Amino acid sequence: MKGKAIMSARANALSMPVDDTAIEKLVDEAIAAAPDCLRRRIILPAIDWSEVSPSKVAVLLSTLAQSRLAVPRWLSKLLLLAGHALPEDVEPTLTPGLVALNRINCAGGASQQREALSGMLPGLCADEQLEGDVATILVQKFAALGWDAEAARLALAQQHRVPGILKRVGKALGAHIERLPNVRLRLTGSSTTQTLADEFKPAFAAKGWRADVMQADFGTMLADLMRPAEDADAHIVLLDLEGFAAQDWRRPAADAFALLTERANNLAAALREFSTRSQAPLLINTIPVPAAPTAGFLDRSHTMGLRRAVDLINRHILDTADQSNHIIVIDADQALADLPVREQSDSKLWYYGRIAYSADAARMLARAFADAWSVLKCGPAKVLAVDFDNTLWGGVYGDDGVEALACGEDFPGNAFRALQAECLRLRQQGLLLVALSKNNPDAITAFQRHAGMLLQPDDFAASAINWEPKPENIRRVAAELNLGLESFVFLDDSPHEREAMRRLCPEVSVPEMPADPAERPLWLRRLTSTWPLRLTAEDETRAALYAARREAQNAKAGAVNFEDYLNGLEQRLAVSLVSKKTLPRVVQMHQRTNQFNLTTLRSTEADISALIESEARGMALVGRVRDKFGDHGLVVTATVEITGTEAVVQSLLMSCRVIGREIERAFLGALIEELKRRGVTRVSGDYIATRKNAMVKDFYASCGWQPAGGDEARSGWVFNIGDMESPQSRFVALDWEA
Template sequence: MPDAYKIEGMIDLDFCSADELLLRRRSLRRELSAVDGLQELRIAVLGGSTTDQIVTTLEIFLLAAGFQPVFHQSEYGRYYDDAVYDPQTLIDFRPNLVYIHTSCRNVRNLPPLNCTESQLPGYVETELNRFKEIWDSLDARVGCQVIQNNFEMPPHAILGNMDAVAAGGENRFLMELNVAFAREATRRPRLLLQDVHGISAKVGLRNWFDWTLFFNFKLLLQPAANLELARSLNAMIQAIYGKSRKVLVLDLDNTLWGGTIGDDGVDKILIGRETPQAEAYTAFQEYCLSLRNRGILLAICSKNDEDIAKAGFSHPDSILKLEHISCFKANWEPKHENIALIAKELNLGVDSFVFVDDNPAERAIVQAQIPGVAVPDIGNDVTHYAEVIQAARYFEPASLSREDRERAALYASNLQRADQAATFNNYGEYLDSLDMSAEIDSFKPVYLERIAQLTNKTNQFNLTSRRYTLAEMEVAMRDRNTIALYGKLSDRFGDNGLISIVLGRRDGDTVHIDLWLMSCRVLKRSMETAMLDALAERALGMGVKVVRGNYLPTAKNSMVADHYSRLGFQPCPQPSLPEGATAWQLNLTGYVRKNSHIRVLEYTHV
C-alpha cells in the first residue's frame, strides 16, 4: 500500500466516527490524494436515492487503501434506467466496478396485505426479475464487477410482529427477496452482494434513515449509515483487488488466555467454561479458529520462553492447538522484529498482517516500527476483542474458493516440505523426492474466479503486477490470439491448488507475455520451467518464433528481477520502458524442454 500511514495526524478510518470523518474530509482527501503510487479505479454508482454522501465518504477510504477513485453517479432514482434503457453513458465511462445503491423504498412489487402463501413466491420472482434485468444488461454491455446491496427492513412494521410472518408482510417479503438475491449471487461470478440487511441491523434502523434529509434533498441515510456502508464497500473492493488481510498475529498472555503462563503455569491460566472470564477467552479462541478455518493464517508473537509459551496450547480446554498455528515466535526479542521474521517465513507482506495484543505499549511500538501492519486498539477486555477486529473488516473475502478454505493446511504442508529439504544435500534430489505433478492447461470457466483472484492477490512473483478483472479474463480465454495458461501443482504432501498463470498475446510471429505470476508458497519448485515449456509448445503450435516479456519493478516483486535471465531469455532493450524495467526475449527455434522435476499430467497439445 502507499505511504498513507505516514500522513501526520492521520485518523484511524477503521474506527473513526461519522462526525470526525466529515470534519476532516477535505483535508484528508487533499493529503491522501498527494500520496504516490495510487491505482486508478473507475466506479459507477447507480442510486435509488442521492448518493453524494456515500461517494464522498467512500473516496476517503479508497484513497487510504491505495486507490485513486474516479466516480460516475447516476441521477436520482435512475439506477434501472441507466443500466437497462440508456447504458451508453456507463459504457463510455468504462467502469472497473458498478455499485447499485438501493433501499427498501426502491422495491416496486410489494405483495398486498391479503397475499397468500402460494402467491408470495410470484411477487418475489417479479421483483427479482427486475434486478436480473439490471445485472444482465450490465453483464452484456459493460462487463465488469457489480456490487448490489440487499435490503434493510422497512422503517414501519404495519402488521407488528406478524409483519415477519404473514405472506403480505413487508418484512417477510424483504427477507424472502434477500434470500433470492443471495441465491442469484452464487450463480453470477460478476455479482457480489453487499449485506445491507446485516449492516443496518448493527447500526439500528433508528440510526439508519433520515426522513428530513430525504424529503428535502433525497438523501435517505444518516451519516453513520453512510459511514458503515462506505466501510463495507471499501472492504469488498479491497477483497476484489487482493488487498484483504491474510494473517492474524496474536499475543498470548491476556490475549489468548487470561493470566501469565510463565508465572501462573498451565493449570492456572484462564481458559475454559468455569468462570465468565475464562469463557470469554475461550470464545475469542473460537473466533480465531473460525478465521483459520476459512483460510486466515494464525501466527504467535509473544515475549516468552518458547517451551513455556507452547505449553499453554496443551491446556485441555484450549480451543486452539499448536497445529493451528502457521508460525510461532516466542522469545525476548522486540515484537516488531519477530513480526518481520514471520512475514519472511510465510513469504507474505506485512500489509497482510493484523497484530492483536492486549498491551498498548507493544501495539504502539509495532505500529510505529512496521508501517502497513494493522494494529487495532482492542483495549484489554477480552469480551470486545472479536468485536473490534470484526468491525474493521480486515479479512473481508470476495469469494471463498477451495484454496482459501485450505490455505492454513497448505502452509502447514510447506513447513513439512521445508523440513524434508533439510535432509537432502542435493536440491534436485529433494525436488524429485516431492513426487510433484502438475496440470497445465488453457483457462477453463470453472477456474476463472480463482484465476482472477490470484491475479489480484499475487504481488511478489508477478513480473508486471498488472491486475485483471474477471471480465477481462473471460475475454482472454476466448481470444484465439491469446495464450492463457493456468498451472496446478500437487506433491506427496498435498495439493497446492491453482498457483500459476501465464498470459501471452500473439502479434505476428511473436508472443508478448502480459502476465506471469505464481503463488509464493511454491517458490523454488521449478514450476516456472514447467509453465515455460507449456507456453513454448503453445506458441510453436501457433507458428510463433519468439517469446518476449518485460519485468516491471514494484516495491514487492524484486525477487523475480532475474526471472527471465534464469530461464534463458536474452536482454532486448526497449527505450520506452519505465525506469528500472527490463525487456527480454527467447528464440523458440530448437527449443528444448527445461522442466525435469515435475510430471505434467495434462495440457492440451495444439
C-alpha cells in the first residue's frame, strides 16, 4: 500500500500546478539537511540551482563546511553551471573547465573576468577531457561577454567532441574564420565528398586556417590524380572501399581478386603520377576496417574477404607513399578510433547519396586531415620538456627521498614507468628530451639510483633543475639548444605550471595532461604535435648527435681561445651530390630549418629531384660532419640552379647543431669549386629576412661575396669565380664522397 501511495502522490503532483513556495521550502530543507543529503546523494542533484539565490548557496557551502564535508565535484559542477561562485580553496579539486567557470562566476566586471581567464584559454582548447556541457556553457559566457574570438576558438577546438557547440558562437564564428590565413584544398574521392568538405571549414579553422575547398567532379578521382590542378596548396583524397572497389558476386573469386589487384595498382600508379606532376602535398586516408565481414572468420585470408581487400589497397597506398615525400597517409582506423565501427558509416546516407562516412566519421576524418596539414606547415615538435615530481615518477624527490618514489612494476609506479617508456619512444623518433624540474640539481641522480626508472640522465639533451621559474628555464634551454620555443612541448602535472608557461611562453605547446597517471601514456601517444610525417636515419640518432654537440660545447668552455677550440675538434666535412638515399633528409632539412637558412625556401622532393636528375639544370649538395666527439650526420645542404655560365643559389641551410664552427664556410667553398668545375663563372644568391634567420644576414659578405642591391627584407649577393678566392676554413678538413 505504501508504494501505491507514493505512486499516487507522484501522479497527483504531476497533474497539479507547481507551488513555488513549496518548492522553495523544499530547497531550504534540503540545504539544512545538506550533509545527510550529500552522503546519500539524494535531493541535491535534482535541484535546479540556477533558480536558487547566491545567499542560499552560501548557506549550503557553510553547512557543509561546518560538518567538515568537502564539496564533491558533481555538486561543484552543478553549482558552477548554474552560475554560482565557489571559494578559491575548492579549485584544486576541480577540472580546468570548472576552474575557468568559477573564475568567470567570481569576477565582477568584464575586464576582471577577462583577467581571471587570461592564460587559460589555450589549455581549455587543448583539453581533450573537457566535458561537453562545461565547454558549451563557457562558449555561451564568452559570447555573452563579447569575447567573440575566445568563444570561436574554444568552440572550434571542441567541436569534434561536442556536436552543436558552434551554434553557440553565432555570427562571430564566420567573422573569426574569415580573418584566418587561407589554404586552398582540392578535394576528390571515390564517393561523395560534400560532407567532408563541409567539415573542413571548422576542422582547419581549429588549427588556424581558413579552408577554401574546391571539390572535383564525382567519379574523377584517378583522373584528378594524374592531372592535378595547379591552383591548390594541398590535394586531399577521401577513399572508401565500396566506392572504390565494389565487389561483383557473379565473378569467380580469382577473377574478382585479380580485378581488385588491378584497381589497387591503378591507384598506386595515379599516386606516383601525381608525385611527378605536382609540387603540392597530397593527403589520402587508408580504408578503415569494415563493419562486417564478407567471408566470416576467413575475412582476412580468403580471396573474397572484405578485410583482405582493405589490407591489399592500404598496402599499395603505404608502399607508394614510402617512395614519395609528397604523399601523407592518414590512418583512418586511428582517426576514427573513438567511434564504434558500426557508427562510422550510415546506410541511408550511402544509398541516398553515395556518402560513405557518417556525420561523426566525417568530422573525425576532417580533423585528422587538418592535424596532418598543421604538422606539415609548422613541423612536428623537436623537444619534449618534462617535469619530474608526479610526472615522470610518483612522489616528490625532495620530500619523499629516492626510495619512496613510485616507478616500477606495481601501480601507480607502473603508470609512471610507462610514461617514461613513451618518452624513450619519442627520443628514438628524433625528439630531444629536456629535464625541466623545480628541484635540487641532484634530483636527476634519481634515474640512476632508483631501480624502477627507465630513463637515465644521459637521455636528456639538456636540463634545467633548479628553483627558478620554468618559463625562464625553458628560454635558457632553447638558447642552449639553438632551437625556437615553438619547437617545444611542455609536460607538467601542475595546472599552475602549465598556466604560467602558457602566459609567459605562448610559443611553447602546453597540452592539458590528464590528472590520472594511468591515462597519460596512451594520451601522449595520441598527441599529434609529436607525430612525425617522415622518419630518417638522422631522426633515430638525433639524441646522440646532440650529445656529441654537448661534448663539443664542454670542450669550447675549457679551451684557452676559440681557435684552440676549433683546432681541437678535428672536424671533417664530407660533401656529396644529393642522391635518392639522402634526398629524404635533405627535404626534411628544407622543411624544418629556420635559423641558418639564407632564403627559407621550402623546397619539395620534386624540386630537388629535378636538380639532381639534370646536371645541366643545376645541382643539390649535402654535407656530413664528423669530429672527435662523434658523427653529426647530414647537417648542411644547398640547391643551385645553373643557366650556362651563371648559377643561382636557391637555398643554403645548416642545422643548428654545428653553427659557429666554420662548417658553413668550408661547405660554401666546396659548392663554388664544384660550380667552377662545371664551367660556371658567376654565382648569385639572396638573403631573404625572416623573423628567425637574422644570424645569417651577413654570411655572404663574410665569405667575400659582393652586394648586388636590395633592402632590409631582401638583399642580393654575387661571387665572380676566378676573380675571388673561394671561402675555406683551416679548421675543417674537406672530403668529397661519391
